[in-house]
Amino acid sequence: xxxxxxxxxxxxxxxxxxxxxxxxxxxxxxxxxxxxxxxxxxxxxxxxxxxxxxxxxxxxxxxxxxxxxxxxxxxxxxxxxxxxxxxxxxxxxxxxxxxxxxxxxxxxxxxxxxxxxxxxxxxxxxxxxxxxxxxxxxxxxxxxxxx
Numbered sequence: 579x580x581x582x583x584x585x586x587x588x589x590x591x592x593x594x595x596x597x598x599x600x601x602x603x604x605x606x607x608x609x610x611x612x613x614x615x616x617x618x619x620x621x622x623x624x625x626x627x628x629x630x631x632x633x634x635x636x637x638x639x640x641x642x643x644x645x646x647x648x649x650x651x652x653x654x655x656x657x658x659x660x661x662x663x664x665x666x667x668x669x670x671x672x673x674x675x676x677x678x679x680x681x682x683x684x685x686x687x688x689x690x691x692x693x694x695x696x697x698x699x700x701x702x703x704x705x706x707x708x709x710x711x712x713x714x715x716x717x718x719x720x721x722x723x724x725x
Contacts, residue, residue: 607625620707689701
């Protein structure tokens with residue numbers, strides 16, 4: 579299988595801790611998993627366990643002027659220097675996520691939340707729609723490699 583490269587627009591909220599609600603979706607949250615996939619009508623994302631949130635956000639969101647490189651396959655992901663192999667339970671969601679990413683020519687990534695998850699949980703959200711400019715500012719894009 580060849581490697582598909584995409585650019586995903588990336589956004590950061592103007593105010594620390596502020597974000598939109600993810601919206602309606604089926605709740606499939608297992609606190610024992612590192613990654614829980616979140617799927618809505620036209621958006622998809624994931625929630626990461628609290629012990630992995632800081633390293634993930636550091637690689638994915640911290641460097642606003644530098645574009646992170648995300649290498650994603652159905653079994654693992656690498657974000658800059660951070661590597662993660664999906665567990666057996668996370669694999670079906672990873673496959674659906676890759677199919678979702680392939681479906682759209684342009685995607686936007688930003689953080690959202692939802693009341694059904696533990697406090698301060700953020701959903702790394704991907705959507706074909708831009709987030710509202712009143713809450714989010716555009717930062718450097720993500721270089722995505724699907725392998």
